[in-house]
Amino acid sequence: MPGPGLVRLRLALTAFFALDGFVFAGWVVRIPAVKEQTGASASALGLALLGVSAGAVVTMTFTGRLCRRYGSHPVTVVCAVLLCLSVGLPPLTHSVVPLGAVLLLFGAAYGGINVAFNSAAVDLVAALGRPVMPSFHAAFSLGGMIGAGLGALVAGSLSPTRHLWGLAVVGLLVTAVAGRSLLRCEPPVPAGGGRPERGAPRRPDRRTRALVIVFGLIALCTAYGEGALADWGALHLEQDLGASPGAAAVGYACFALCMTIGRLTGTTLLERLGRTRTVLAGGSTAAAGMLLGALASSLWAALLGYAVTGIGLANLFPVAIERAGALAGPGGVATASTLGYGGMLLGPPAIGFMADWFSLPAALTSVAVLAALATVIGFATRHVTAG
Numbered sequence: 001m002p003g004p005g006l007v008r009l010r011l012a013l014t015a016f017f018a019l020d021g022f023v024f025a026g027w028v029v030r031i032p033a034v035k036e037q038t039g040a041s042a043s044a045l046g047l048a049l050l051g052v053s054a055g056a057v058v059t060m061t062f063t064g065r066l067c068r069r070y071g072s073h074p075v076t077v078v079c080a081v082l083l084c085l086s087v088g089l090p091p092l093t094h095s096v097v098p099l100g101a102v103l104l105l106f107g108a109a110y111g112g113i114n115v116a117f118n119s120a121a122v123d124l125v126a127a128l129g130r131p132v133m134p135s136f137h138a139a140f141s142l143g144g145m146i147g148a149g150l151g152a153l154v155a156g157s158l159s160p161t162r163h164l165w166g167l168a169v170v171g172l173l174v175t176a177v178a179g180r181s182l183l184r185c186e187p188p189v190p191a192g193g194g195r196p197e198r199g200a201p202r203r204p205d206r207r208t209r210a211l212v213i214v215f216g217l218i219a220l221c222t223a224y225g226e227g228a229l230a231d232w233g234a235l236h237l238e239q240d241l242g243a244s245p246g247a248a249a250v251g252y253a254c255f256a257l258c259m260t261i262g263r264l265t266g267t268t269l270l271e272r273l274g275r276t277r278t279v280l281a282g283g284s285t286a287a288a289g290m291l292l293g294a295l296a297s298s299l300w301a302a303l304l305g306y307a308v309t310g311i312g313l314a315n316l317f318p319v320a321i322e323r324a325g326a327l328a329g330p331g332g333v334a335t336a337s338t339l340g341y342g343g344m345l346l347g348p349p350a351i352g353f354m355a356d357w358f359s360l361p362a363a364l365t366s367v368a369v370l371a372a373l374a375t376v377i378g379f380a381t382r383h384v385t386a387g
Contacts (some may be wrong), residue, residue: 003151005185005186005188006095006124006127006128006188008126008181008183009117009120009181009182009185009188010124010132011178011181011205012178012179012181012182012185013076013120013124013136013182014115014136014139015115015133015139015177015178016076016080016138016175016178016182017104017117017121017136017140017143017176018115018139018140018142018145018146019080019083019084019171019174019175019178020083020110020113020114020117020140020143021139021141021142021143021144021145021146021147022142022144022146022147022167022171023083023084023087023167024110024144024147025143025144025146025147025148026087026148026150026151026163026167027087027090027106027149027164027167027203027278028148028149028151029148029152029155029353030091030151030155030160030163030164031045031049033091033155033159033160034090034091034093034160037091037093037094037160038093038094038095038096039094039095040095040096040099040101041259042231045107045117046097047096047100047294048096048100048103049103050100050207051100051101051102051103051104051106051107051342052103052104052106052107052110053100053105053107054088054104054107054346055103055104055105055107055108055109055111055339056107056110056111056114057341057342057345058108058113058182059107059108059109059111059112059115060111060112060114060115060260060306060334060337060341061334061336061338062327063075063079063111063112063115063116063330063334064115064119064332064334065120065236065330065331065334066112066114066116066232066329066331067116067330068329068330069189070075072116072117072119072120072187072229072330072353072368073120073182073183073185074101074117074183075112076113076116076117076120076179076182076319077175077179077182077183077320078112078336079109079112079116079181080109080113080175081172081175082108082109082176082293083103083106083109083171083288084167084168084171084172085168085172086102086105086106086109086173087106087111087164087167087168088161088164088165088167088168089102089106090103090106090107090160090162090164090256091159091161091164092103092161094232095218101210103242107162111337111341114337114341115152115330115333115334116197117136117305118321118325118333118337119132119281119322119325119329119330119333119334120187121146121322121325122138122322122325122326122329123187123188123287123334123386124256125322126188126326127188128188130267130271131266131267131270131271131275131319131322132267133266133318133319133321133322134262134263134264134265134266134267134269134270134314134315134318135263135264135266135267136318137263137266137317137318138260138264138266139356140262140311141256141259141260141263142179142228144189144198144256144331145257145260147167148269151163151167152345159219162197164277165213174226182358190255193256197239200318208327208328208332210330210338211334211381212323212324212327212328213339214330214377214380215320215321215323215324215327215332215381216320216324216336216337216339216340217337217339217373217374217377218316218317218319218320218334218377218378219316219317219320219321219324219336219339219340219343220339220340220342220343220346221283221336221338221343221370221371221373221377222313222316222317222320222340222342222343222371222374222375223299223317223340223342223343223347224343224344224346224350224366224370225290225295225309225347225367225370225371226259226313226344226347226368227311227343227344227345227346227347227348227349227366228348228349228350228351228364228366229251229252229255229306229367230350231347231351232247232250232351232352232355232360232363232364233251233279233293233347233358233364234248234252235248236251236293236294236302236360236364237251237299237302237303239360240287240359240360240361241297241298241299241302242299243299246298250303250304251302251307253307254303254307254310255307255310256310256312257307258307258308258309258310258311258314259310259313259314260314261311261314261316261348262282262311262313263310263314263315263318264280265280266318267332269318269340270315274325275319276379276381276382277383278315278319278376279315279316279319279378280312280325280375280379281312281314282312282314282315282374282375283312283316283371283372283373283374283375283376283378284345284371284372284375285307285308285309285311285312285368285370286308286311286312286313286316286371287312287368287369287371287372287375288307288308288368289305289306289307289308289311289312289367289368290305290309290364290365290367290368290371291305291306291312292304292308293304293308293309293364294361294362294364294365294367295361295365295367296316309329309367309371312349312371313371316374317340318334319372320334320340321337321340323331324336335355342368350366351363351364351366354366372374
């Protein structure tokens with residue numbers, strides 16, 4: 001049984017994962033209103049939204065060093081405060097350039113907190129000796145579902161300013177409570193003994209760096225599918241299968257819900273199958289599900305495919321991040337997270353180009369291809385990832 005300190009640490013980290021998903025989803029559902037407020041064209045808005053991506057990717061590259069120097073717990077709390085404050089800034093802008101600038105700050109906070117709390121979670125997984133990483137990512141998914149649902153409910157009655165600053169206040173309150181608990185927790189001692197290193201990082205050897213990149217590629221393959229289905233899944237159902245807008249929206253909901261369920265059961269799955277077989281089963285399941293979702297001729301078959309894809313992809317990203325962190329500490333988490341986030345950015349535009357060249361169903365099969373690639377990588381690294 002874990003001690004009370006580890007239980008408190010797990011609860012605090014779970015709160016921060018959920019907060020991250022909640023705040024980010026709250027922003028996403030208000031993008032149309034902010035677009036209208038700023039008078040931005042679709043292309044101008046797209047450039048402004050790149051601020052989130054740019055800020056996140058740049059920050060992820062050096063947050064690992066901050067975690068090494070100051071500890072992942074303080075960095076998590078500081079980034080959470082910045083995330084909550086910056087989410088209220090977009091509705092205060094009235095043109096594209098200021099919007100892009102504040103989104104750069106928002107993205108920086110988002111990228112920083114993702115590296116910091118994943119690094120803290122990797123340390124906790126090592127201390128517990130149990131593969132609980134998927135439970136943290138399940139909290140992120142649940143927070144995102146709650147944030148999106150709340151945003152849909154209040155969109156008609158609250159302005160973006162009131163809504164997002166309301167999120168900021170809630171987020172700061174959660175940060176005050178969970179952050180106090182997190183800062184009181186000492187970095188956990190790994191189950192095998194020893195204490196996490198602090199200060200100047202020991203530079204990983206070439207083999208370790210290569211393995212971290214390999215695990216980052218698994219994260220990339222997973223996040224590519226998440227981004228592709230978020231942006232193109234509903235359009236495929238409506239455009240190619242003749243679904244109503246409401247039925248088309250159910251497609252992504254099925255995917256997200258099944259991914260959440262898969263992550264909630266991920267610890268049990270990892271304990272029974274181990275990391276390698278979990279990656280092999282998840283990748284092959286996702287590949288089969290996405291082939292069905294992309295190529296099915298009926299709506300119900302496509303919805304089933306989306307659901308199966310969500311279950312398959314659920315635990316690949318958490319396993320990849322955990323293994324990268326176990327190998328190379330916060331720097332490994334930063335590298336794998338950056339690659340994973342890059343996959344989420346790459347997915348939507350790549351699907352768009354391929355849809356123009358071929359068709360949207362054919363483009364969506366690339367999600368299956370990358371899921372299969374993650375399976376191959378998992379098999380190739382089986383001696384490293386054996387659970």
